[in-house]
Amino acid sequence: MIIEAVLADALQNNVQWCATMCRAHGLSEAALGPRAWTSPRRTPLYYPDAVTLTADAEARDVLDGIDRTTPGASVKDSLARLDLAPEGFRLLFEAQWIHxxxxxxxxxxxxxxxxxxxxxxxxxxxxxxxxxxxxxxxxxxxxxxxxxxxxxxxxxxxxxxxxxxxxxxxxxxxxxxxxxxxxxxxxxxxxxxxxxxxxxxxxxxxxxxxxxxxxxxxxxxxxxxxxxxxxxxxxxx
Incomplete structure (x- = not known):
């Protein structure tokens, strides 16, 4: 339970930083929902257009809130639970949360x-x-x-x-x-x-x-x- 709580804090902290970077670029429309954070406008270089926050987040929680009119949108699948290949995405990289x-x-x-x-x-x-x-x-x-x-x-x-x-x-x-x-x-x-x-x-x-x-x-x-x-x-x- 302790690790789960720390991981939840890490996800929220990461979303906080993503939102800060977006605001620095004049993007303040991002939405924080119960299962995902999403930006309706394309985010700055290297920053995700959506971030999952819970293990039960589904593809629609992230894809319905982002701009896919041109290639290059990205999704941070924070708990490595989603398969977005059927939606036209490719796996860019994998990593580990650290504490x-x-x-x-x-x-x-x-x-x-x-x-x-x-x-x-x-x-x-x-x-x-x-x-x-x-x-x-x-x-x-x-x-x-x-x-x-x-x-x-x-x-x-x-x-x-x-x-x-x-x-x-x-x-x-x-x-x-x-x-x-x-x-x-x-x-x-x-x-x-x-x-x-x-x-x-x-x-x-x-x-x-x-x-x-x-x-x-x-x-x-x-x-x-x-x-x-x-x-x-x-x-x-």
Missing amino acids: RPAGLPGSAADAGAAAYRPVRTPGELAAWALAWSGGDADEAALFRPELLDDPATTIVAGHAPDGRILGGAVLTASPRVTGVSNLFTADGVPASAAWSGVLAVADPALPLVGYESGDDLDAALAAGFEAIGPLRVWLDA
Whole structure:
């Protein structure tokens, strides 16, 4: 039951962050229903048009509330229960929700040469976004200055002594958990250093949640997280 409660908090926290990103792009029409969150307008790059919230969510709960007039809509099947292939979707990726209890000591790794602190200004955010995107200006444009005005959102950057950004993440605060998303490193820095830096900034009184896959999942587990359930993301072809 404890894991089920944490997983429910993780899903709600993730929807909160998706909605925040949508609002930063001028999209405020999303609906939060009993079984799914849906946006009637296409969401920003890499962000889902719908997210399931319960194990009994069905295809119609997500598909009836999104725009499929052009290809590319996506659905986050949060509990890996849906089969959207008959609806014309393909499986984009699978991942695991992760959870780190409150009060654990920091990661055994350290942040290396980087000092991690919150991003405060539009200029700092622009530099962070370029580092996150690997220098791709179009992808970096996803992170708009409006995000800095959201009191629940903290964008964290790890700065080298020479000012370069070596890693970072986004923290989303909700009443019972803090969500971690968009964690990245640059210039060959290991993910363990980013986790160590982010853990040093996050509120130790709240559990941390998020989702990862592949090598990124391994790094999260090494930093004290546990996998608590699968998710899938489907893409409308």
